[in-house]
């Protein structure tokens with residue numbers, strides 16, 4: 151039997167955790183679903199990534215209202231992916247902050263990404279009809295933006311390309327807490343369909359040089375000790391390097407994408423197959439790594455149609471397995 155496309159068969163609700171990592175610093179996590187950060191300042195609240203729809207965002211707002219009645223004034227987009235940004239309107243923020251790269255990607259491919267992501271992971275797009283349209287940043291920065299939420303300093307940084315060309319982290323230098331977006335995952339498979347796999351490890355090294363003591367990854371549990379932070383960064387780096395090495399070797403040998411996919415899957419599955427969304431990510435990840443190793447700098451735009459064509463091409467193996475069984 152063929153594998154269900156992407157995460158269409160993933161229908162079971164996850165348990166939400168709302169951890170306080172320091173005074174007024176929270177992580178909304180849900181067993182590998184996309185995380186949201188919450189930073190409470192003297193007179194306002196900042197949200198880092200919004201959830202996929204305004205209805206999904208209400209779960210975050212309910213948790214915020216358990217700990218503060220201050221208004222949410224600032225939303226930061228760690229990158230452009232629909233599952234992170236399309237819930238923004240629920241917070242009615244004054245500012246929506248994004249990097250130049252993220253802004254440009256929303257202009258270039260935001261609508262295609264929206265349609266593609268809804269098809270890949272319907273559970274995360276609960277009440278998709280509540281999305282009013284694309285989320286447009288109101289403040290765009292190039293490398294760094296510092297906000298003071300009263301006395302609390304918040305640095306919003308673009309440290310380089312990795313998961314996308316616009317990756318943004320939110321850093322609290324006093325508290326040494328970092329919100330990394332999808333640059334770091336924990337026990338969740340990195341999605342690299344829009345990535346820069348050769349740049350990603352160096353961007354992670356710059357992220358580690360900040361010296362975070364606690365880190366909220368894009369997916370997975372909040373990392374609460376420096377040892378856990380190091381393990382989360384190293385695990386992500388290891389996956390990225392091994393993925394790209396395996397695919398790069400296949401491209402150098404002139405092998406077709408389908409063969410490279412089967413070999414890379416077999417090489418990575420023993421160590422990473424237990425991470426959430428492994429089956430979902432691998433076809434996209436190998437396809438993008440193949441592009442990059444073939445000299446295509448920016449990822450080709452994913453559309454709902456391209457998603458399915460790619461999946462059919464690479465997941466034949468599963469159909470054959472089923473036929474033999």
Ligand SMILES: [Zn+2]
Pocket residue numbers: 229231313332341
């Ligand atoms: Zn992402």
